[in-house]
Amino acid sequence: MINIVYMATPQIAVNCLQKLFENKDINIQAVVTQPDRPCGRGNKITAPPVKEYAIANNIKVFQTDSIKKDEALKDELKELNPDFFVTFAFGQILTQDVLDIPKIATINLHASLLPKYRGANPIQRVIYNGEKQTGITTMITVLSLDAGDICMQEKIDITKEMTDNDLSQIISEKSPYLMYETLKGLYNKTLAPQKQDDSLMTIAKKFKKEDSYIDWDKTAEELHNQVRSMTIWPVAQTMFNGKSVKILKTEVLYSETSKMQTGEVVKITKEGIAVNTKQNLLLIKELKPEGKGQMSAYSWSNGAGVKAGSIFSKIEHQE
Numbered sequence: 258m259i260n261i262v263y264m265a266t267p268q269i270a271v272n273c274l275q276k277l278f279e280n281k282d283i284n285i286q287a288v289v290t291q292p293d294r295p296c297g298r299g300n301k302i303t304a305p306p307v308k309e310y311a312i313a314n315n316i317k318v319f320q321t322d323s324i325k326k327d328e329a330l331k332d333e334l335k336e337l338n339p340d341f342f343v344t345f346a347f348g349q350i351l352t353q354d355v356l357d358i359p360k361i362a363t364i365n366l367h368a369s370l371l372p373k374y375r376g377a378n379p380i381q382r383v384i385y386n387g388e389k390q391t392g393i394t395t396m397i398t399v400l401s402l403d404a405g406d407i408c409m410q411e412k413i414d415i416t417k418e419m420t421d422n423d424l425s426q427i428i429s430e431k432s433p434y435l436m437y438e439t440l441k442g443l444y445n446k447t448l449a450p451q452k453q454d455d456s457l458m459t460i461a462k463k464f465k466k467e468d469s470y471i472d473w474d475k476t477a478e479e480l481h482n483q484v485r486s487m488t489i490w491p492v493a494q495t496m497f498n499g500k501s502v503k504i505l506k507t508e509v510l511y512s513e514t515s516k517m518q519t520g521e522v523v524k525i526t527k528e529g530i531a532v533n534t535k536q537n538l539l540l541i542k543e544l545k546p547e548g549k550g551q552m553s554a555y556s557w558s559n560g561a562g563v564k565a566g567s568i569f570s571k572i573e574h575q576e
Contacts, residue, residue: 258282259444261341262334262359264289264324268306269429270345273366276433277343278314282441286337287317289324291348325352334358341440344398345432353400361443363398366436368428370394370410372458375403380428381421382461385486387478390414393428395439397450404458406450408439417509420485464491470572471495473520477509477537492545495520496570497561505551506543513538522567529554532569 263274263285277283288311296303304312311318319334321327335358342363344351356363369379370392383391392412397405413427442448469491471480484493484507493504508529515523515533523531529542541554546561557563 258284259341259440260284260286260337260339261343261440262287262289262337262339263307263343263345264347264349265307265343265345266291266305266348267346269368269425270432271306271310272429273343273345273433273436274307274310277437278316280437283437285316286339287319287334289319289321289330289334289347292320292322321349324349324355331355331358340444342398343436343440345436351398356398356400364408364436364439364443365396365398365403365405366432367394367396367403369461370412371396371403371407372453372455374459374461376461376463378463379461380424381464381486381489384415384419384421384424385482387482388415391424393432393435395435396453404453404455406452408443408448408450409435411435417481418485420488422488425489466491469493471504471569472571473532473569474535477511477534477539480534480539481507481509494572496572497563497567500547501572502547502557502569503545504541505545506541508540508542510538510540517566518568520569520571522563522565522569524565525555525558525563527555530558530563 259282261283265274278285288307290305290307293302293304295301308318319330321330324330331354339359340361342359344363345366351363369383371394374382390412392410394410395408397408399405411431439448464487469487471483471493484504487493488505494501495504510531515538517523517533519533519535521533523533523538529540531538531540543551544554544557545551546557
């Protein structure tokens with residue numbers, strides 16, 4: 258029996274917890290997660306998804322704002338004497354005294370093919386950058402950011418229409434199987450982790466709100482990547498008639514070009530609003546106008562007075 262403490266917070270990590278919990282080779286001694294926090298428009302205090310699953314299945318739960326400062330929690334974890342800590346989107350930095358607690362190692366699941374896209378935002382950044390492939394990696398956690406030895410990896414192809422939410426779902430589905438094979442291999446000493454090639458390292462920085470502002474001087478493909486990379490947050494947005502419009506779904510019209518200025522509406526069909534860019538047209542299919550719900554671009558265009566020659570403008574930087 259492999260004893261583990263599972264450290265995670267968001268929904269993407271729940272499936273891995275569930276599959277490990279259901280595996281007869283694994284004993285989940287406890288879950289460590291973030292505190293309950295305000296969530297949604299009503300700021301209702303909400304438990305992390307990982308905590309909700311743990312409580313529903315009678316798994317012991319610890320919550321902490323900072324594990325590195327929580328001496329009482331560290332003592333509790335030492336008493337458990339686990340073989341492994343497993344971390345997956347935990348959201349806190351572990352110190353060496355925490356890493357020293359498990360008998361074998363702390364294993365992290367990272368949502369990229371390390372050493373590429375180390376850091377906090379690999380899922381969205383690979384789509385934003387137009388990558389054709391990404392993956393998941395299990396690694397030995399060390400103090401340096403996502404720099405530990407690689408245990409196992411699995412590649413994931415990125416399609417032209419895949420969004421950050423789509424990729425998150427795929428990673429959630431694949432993660433428990435890679436994690437289980439990693440734990441089993443390390444426990445049985447049949448798996449030999451390999452050092453990363455630091456010369457290939459790239460960093461996946463978190464998005465800022467201003468990253469969502471659409472610049473129509475970019476190519477249609479760049480803008481399509483921007484839109485589908487941030488459907489969860491911060492959501493790509495532009496301006497029309499002085500109001501913000503969030504762009505939710507787009508398509509690149511590669512074979513069509515226009516001599517109109519960038520940001521200018523070339524045509525409107527039931528498929529959506531075709532807007533001129535630096536290269537090719539961007540077809541806006543679904544959007545969310547300021548103060549309204551999600552709708553088709555065609556439906557919105559009828560009420561908003563959008564027509565060929567109308568201009569979408571960039572949102573200026575807001576403090």
